[in-house]
Amino acid sequence: MSDLALIWDGHGCDLALDGDDLQLDDGLQTSILISLFSDRRARADDLLPGDDGDRRGWWADAYPVIEGDQIGSRLWLLSREKELAEPLRRAKEYAEEALAWLVTDGIAAHVEVTASVPRRGVLALAVALKRLDGGLENYQFDMPWEGL
Numbered sequence: 621m622s623d624l625a626l627i628w629d630g631h632g633c634d635l636a637l638d639g640d641d642l643q644l645d646d647g648l649q650t651s652i653l654i655s656l657f658s659d660r661r662a663r664a665d666d667l668l669p670g671d672d673g674d675r676r677g678w679w680a681d682a683y684p685v686i687e688g689d690q691i692g693s694r695l696w697l698l699s700r701e702k703e704l705a706e707p708l709r710r711a712k713e714y715a716e717e718a719l720a721w722l723v724t725d726g727i728a729a730h731v732e733v734t735a736s737v738p739r740r741g742v743l744a745l746a747v748a749l750k751r752l753d754g755g756l757e758n759y760q761f762d763m764p765w766e767g768l
Contacts, residue, residue, distance in 0.1 A: 623650040628761055633657060648727070652747060652759055655718045658692030669700040693718030703737045703765055711735040715745050722749065729754075741765050 625636035625645035633653050636643035661677025662668060668675065678691045694714040701707035712735040722728040730750040738744050747759040 622646050626650045626653045628653055628657075630762055631764065648722070648749065648757065649759065651722075652719065652749075653761075654691070655721070656693050656695065656715055656745065656747075656761065659696045660690050660692035660694050660718065662694060662697060666694065666697055669697060689721070698743075699766060703740070703743075708735050708737065708743075711743060711745070715747070719747065719749075726752065728752065737765070738762065 622644040625643040626633040626649070627636045636645075658678060659676040661681055662675040666675075676696060681690045684690070694717070695711060697714070698707050698711055701710075712733050715733040715735065716731065719731045719733065722731050728749050729752050732748045734746040734748075736744045736746075741764055742762055743765045745761045745763075747761070749757045749759070751757065
């Protein structure tokens with residue numbers, strides 16, 4: 621099964637084009653992009669970055685096909701955090717939480733995320749995915765820290 625291909629431009633996603641046609645993605649990049657960069661609803665114990673009480677999230681998560689399933693990540697909660705060790709640890713945790721479905725649904729044997737700050741103002745997420753057949757896939761996403 622193919623998805624419409626998304627590409628990461630460092631600030632957000634866009635549809636990939638092949639000339640005048642939309643490009644298809646037979647791999648996992650589009651699924652990973654949606655998982656990481658869609659806003660998952662904040663948990664009741666999460667500290668929200670704004671004063672408006674908006675817990676975000678996708679409306680359809682209120683009616684999951686599988687109980688407890690949620691789309692996206694909680695990376696957006698870090699938007700006002702400083703580039704310190706604890707928020708970096710949470711970036712890794714939030715990304716791995718967002719990608720855990722790949723293992724649960726039997727698409728990958730293992731997913732590991734490394735979060736780093738390669739330069740001031742930039743969060744880098746390196747995703748290492750081990751397929752069930754033993755194959756390895758690596759993805760790298762750099763984004764402005766304040767753009768989470």
